[in-house]
Amino acid sequence: MRVLQIINSLGTGGAEKLLLDTIPLYRKAGIEMDILLFWNNNHQFVNALKELDICNVIVLQESENYKDIYSLSHILKLRKHLKNYDIAHVHLFPAQYFTVLANILIGGKCKLIFTEHNTTNRRIQKSYFQFIERFIYSHYEKLVCISDEISDIYKKYLPAFENKFTIINNGVNLETITKANPISRSDIQPSVKNSDKLLLQVSAFRPQKDQKTLIKAMGLLPDDVVLVLVGDGETRQECENLVAEMSLEKRVFFVGQRMDIPRLLKTADLILLSSNYEGLSLSSIEGMASGRAFVASDVPGLSEIVSGAGILFECSNPKDLANRIQELLENEELYNQTVANCQLRAQQYDIQLMIQKHIALYKSV
Incomplete structure (x- = not known):
């Protein structure tokens, strides 16, 4: 055959x-x-x-x-x-x-x-x-x-x-994710400090995705919260323009397409996926398997996978997203329970x- x-x-x-x-x-x-x-x-x-x-x-x-x-x-x-x-x-x-x-x-x-x-x-x-x-x-x-x-x-x-x-x-090859080792934050972006709270989204830059809501949420979060966006595509320039308009160049970083995603996941504090819709998102499963808390937009294709495990926020609502991120960063018990729930859910895939x-x-x- x-x-x-x-x-x-x-x-x-x-x-x-x-x-x-x-x-x-x-x-x-x-x-x-x-x-x-x-x-x-x-x-x-x-x-x-x-x-x-x-x-x-x-x-x-x-x-x-x-x-x-x-x-x-x-x-x-x-x-x-x-x-x-x-x-x-x-x-x-x-x-x-x-x-x-x-x-x-x-x-x-x-x-x-x-x-x-x-x-x-x-x-x-x-x-x-x-x-x-x-x-x-x-x-x-x-x-x-x-x-x-x-x-x-x-x-x-x-x-x-x-x-x-x-x-x-x-x-998803869960073993690849769970056995990965973190890398130095300076290898991702030289200006990112170990004391910073590192957010990570891995996704193509397409109209389907919604990196703009995540960027807008960054304007509502403390200065020690930084965002790394992995991927490339047709809407990247629009997102870079938005970062410049909001004067977030020192806190939002575009690193292009990477082949070391499992190691990046292990380095971040929070994994996010802001999207307008999905099918069955591999990025969401990888994020949930990473041992980090996972946050995603409450949209078709994500709600089904994430609900009851990770944290969902209202699509296109930067304030709600910022609140969810802040809560996870400040509440250790909630963070740890979210991680445990996410890892259990990822086993199904x-x-x-x-x-x-x-x-x-x-x-x-």
Whole structure:
């Protein structure tokens, strides 16, 4: 059985990091698996996967322009590769559409599986997309939802395909997180002192995320509270501009994409995820497994995972977020209980459980 993972890129984000973490494990389990990317710009995740030398990494286009993922030429390029695999496991749009069209061109020889990673997208919000969506989804053998919430949403959205949906939670390599050692704070940012209270958010800079609320909350917190934002993307410049407008340059730091996330998590005092919506956030699971208190926005895709373990705050409300952070930093008993609850919750999302379920799904298809 040969499986091809297909995704727009391995630039930054949860689905992208998930493939970097899981492909070695699939290979170890005896699944012959490769990966195809529509676009690459010397990304760290791609380089890390190539260094492992365990699979073929197929890149359709190398360029500096992210919008190249939408090039229709990918459909013709993709069809040449699909015929070499039994199953294509697809992630995100436009890979979701282009793979179907490429497979039609080769007579549907490859079995297709698609994973829904988010609770919403721009297409699901527009009724005129439904005809196109029904056509695309009809060509997938199975539709994997990474949470119960996503499954409920898409079953209502596309009831004709209810029998195709299956739920497989994304997972995290918990051992990597729990065994990581902290690094020197000065290695993260030279001006961060050991006496500072260090907040950390790991997420791409996209409209889906809400780093701006977190930055605004920083203006309501004491001067010894500092924030490190890990990641990159299209909204980073807007966030940097906001930091400058609020004169927070000495307390809010942008460190770009990092490959030492487990060690960063262990170095922080609080892990946060301010977001407008999620699917099943790997960053939230990593944060809860880290041994640090975790705070997240009360939105679809986070509420389900975090409620009863970490601390939730009202989405887009910097004052509420600042209050939650202050309370955790001042109340040691609350902090320690939150850590214990988070670590217990994270155990439900071990990556090995996900791997086993996906392999069973591949065999059934």
